[in-house]
Amino acid sequence: MNVIVDNLDIWGVALRNTLLLFFAGALIALVLGTLVGAMRVSPVPIARAVGTVYVNIVRNTPLTVIFFFFAFGYPALDLPNPGYTVLAMCALGIYTATYVAEVLRSGINTVPVGQAEAARALGLTFGQVMTLVIMPQAFRSVVPPMMSVLIALLKNTTIAAGFSVAELGVIRANLSERGENALVVLLWVAAIFIVMVLALSLVQRRLENRWRVAR
Amino acid sequence: MSSVLYDLPGRRAIIRNRIIGVITVLVILGLGGFVVYRFIETGQFSAEKWYIFTFTTVWEQILAATGRTLAAFAAAAVASVVLGFVLALGRMSDHAWVRWPATGIIELFRAVPVLILMMLLYYGLPVVGVRLEAYWAVVIALAVYNGSVLAEVIRAGVESLPRGQSEAGYALGLRKAGVMRLILLPQAVRAMLPVIVAQLVVTLKDTALGYIITYNELLYYARLIGTQAQYDRPILQAGMVAAAIYIALCLVLAGIAKWVEVRMRSSQRAGRGAQATPSGRATTDTEVIAAQRGAGKFDSSAL
Numbered sequence: 001m002n003v004i005v006d007n008l009d010i011w012g013v014a015l016r017n018t019l020l021l022f023f024a025g026a027l028i029a030l031v032l033g034t035l036v037g038a039m040r041v042s043p044v045p046i047a048r049a050v051g052t053v054y055v056n057i058v059r060n061t062p063l064t065v066i067f068f069f070f071a072f073g074y075p076a077l078d079l080p081n082p083g084y085t086v087l088a089m090c091a092l093g094i095y096t097a098t099y100v101a102e103v104l105r106s107g108i109n110t111v112p113v114g115q116a117e118a119a120r121a122l123g124l125t126f127g128q129v130m131t132l133v134i135m136p137q138a139f140r141s142v143v144p145p146m147m148s149v150l151i152a153l154l155k156n157t158t159i160a161a162g163f164s165v166a167e168l169g170v171i172r173a174n175l176s177e178r179g180e181n182a183l184v185v186l187l188w189v190a191a192i193f194i195v196m197v198l199a200l201s202l203v204q205r206r207l208e209n210r211w212r213v214a215r
Numbered sequence: 216m217s218s219v220l221y222d223l224p225g226r227r228a229i230i231r232n233r234i235i236g237v238i239t240v241l242v243i244l245g246l247g248g249f250v251v252y253r254f255i256e257t258g259q260f261s262a263e264k265w266y267i268f269t270f271t272t273v274w275e276q277i278l279a280a281t282g283r284t285l286a287a288f289a290a291a292a293v294a295s296v297v298l299g300f301v302l303a304l305g306r307m308s309d310h311a312w313v314r315w316p317a318t319g320i321i322e323l324f325r326a327v328p329v330l331i332l333m334m335l336l337y338y339g340l341p342v343v344g345v346r347l348e349a350y351w352a353v354v355i356a357l358a359v360y361n362g363s364v365l366a367e368v369i370r371a372g373v374e375s376l377p378r379g380q381s382e383a384g385y386a387l388g389l390r391k392a393g394v395m396r397l398i399l400l401p402q403a404v405r406a407m408l409p410v411i412v413a414q415l416v417v418t419l420k421d422t423a424l425g426y427i428i429t430y431n432e433l434l435y436y437a438r439l440i441g442t443q444a445q446y447d448r449p450i451l452q453a454g455m456v457a458a459a460i461y462i463a464l465c466l467v468l469a470g471i472a473k474w475v476e477v478r479m480r481s482s483q484r485a486g487r488g489a490q491a492t493p494s495g496r497a498t499t500d501t502e503v504i505a506a507q508r509g510a511g512k513f514d515s516s517a518l
Contacts, residue, residue, distance in 0.1 A: 043221045046236040050243055060465035062423035065458050073451045077253040116220050126221045155328035162427030169330055172338055183339035190327045197326040
């Protein structure tokens with residue numbers, strides 16, 4: 001326990017940055033992922049193609065490589081540098097967005113075909129079919145897998161440790177400079193992550209029960 | 216499947232779709248063009264930046280680094296599949312003293328980030344006198360994490376089978392081990408094979424985490440090339456080469472997953488027409504028997 005109490009400053013900053021990466025990454029991922037997911041089911045062939053290419057390329061790139069591009073590649077382009085934390089948020093968001101898009105798409109596919117057909121038979125437009133009939137139903141089956149994506153995102157924030165962001169993954173390096181036991185520090189980090197993941201899983205279970213599809 | 220969401224476009228819809236299409240293309244071209252413009256502006260396409268890639272030794276090193284990535288992947292993949300089966304069997308055991316530890320291990324290692332596991336093995340264990348090479352830290356961390364995930368996948372596969380399967384097995388006089396080995400696992404693995412291969416793609420991608428704990432795999436070598444001052448620090452170029460190799464490797468694995476999935480679906484269709492719906496909710500006894508016959512037929516012809 002001394003490891004934490006003696007170094008509260010470092011732990012505080014690290015936890016704050018991890019949560020910051022998580023929430024900002026989630027926000028970018030949800031917005032971008034919804035856009036890409038919509039593109040992938042849209043009636044516009046070009047938009048579908050763009051969405052497919054984006055998902056297939058980014059999903060098959062290791063997140064570490066994406067971080068590599070943002071942390072080392074982006075500064076080489078001589079653009080205004082927003083700092084490593086913001087770049088890490090972008091890397092996390094862009095990577096996780098592909099998973100969000102896929103979850104949304106498969107959620108839409110779980111809605112029985114007859115629902116969309118009936119809505120179209122009533123003369124609803126594409127926008128109306130989506131917002132009034134498909135999305136409300138898809139949302140329910142999307143919640144549990146979406147929470148899994150967010151849990152994965154939370155765990156992925158540690159990768160920023162390799163790219164100059166002071167979050168929980170870096171804390172070992174900082175504290176071994178102060179002469180702390182690396183094993184104990186890392187076990188505490190692992191414990192913190194277990195608690196956070198458990199909390200998210202609890203939310204997931206509650207939402208799952210609340211939004212269970214009754215068909 | 217998504218095509219049921221909208222009608223065949225009429226005249227107005229075609230025009231509107233074209234407009235949206237043009238806007239999409241313009242936005243993409245704009246973004247891509249801006250990146251290319253910045254590349255040109257900062258001289259990323261200049262010959263000096265790419266000069267280092269004209270050496271045979273560099274490519275040999277890249278090949279060797281890719282080999283080390285694949286070595287870690289192969290070891291971790293085999294170990295995680297084996298561990299996945301062991302943990303899955305443990306979690307489904309009837310004995311509480313087997314079931315609880317297995318459940319604990321699975322839940323524990325699924326909750327800890329892989330990178331933290333690697334750091335624990337690489338930086339943490341030396342404190343208690345165990346010194347692991349970076350390679351082993353990567354392999355063990357990946358194996359333990361993906362093994363736990365695969366255990367859940369396999370368990371889900373077994374539990375998705377209709378109850379009649381195991382009941383029929385017991386009725387034939389098989390013991391627990393026999394029911395599991397001869398009846399439940401073969402079907403569960405068949406049903407879950409696409410998911411298992413997809414998890415292997417994740418394993419391959421996660422080998423890149425080894426870069427952070429200084430395992431000299433592909434990305435680590437890319438960073439090494441990218442910081443060579445006498446070759447004008449070609450960090451973006453090195454990153455692009457590494458990314459292309461990673462993407463190619465992952466696409467090959469993902470392609471295998473797709474192929475397996477398509478093959479299974481077609482063989483299932485040939486074997487049993489009635490099992491078109493994968494959800495085994497309303498399967499009758501005759502369907503199960505038909506499915507077993509179909510599966511049996513397929514297996515004997517495949518061998």
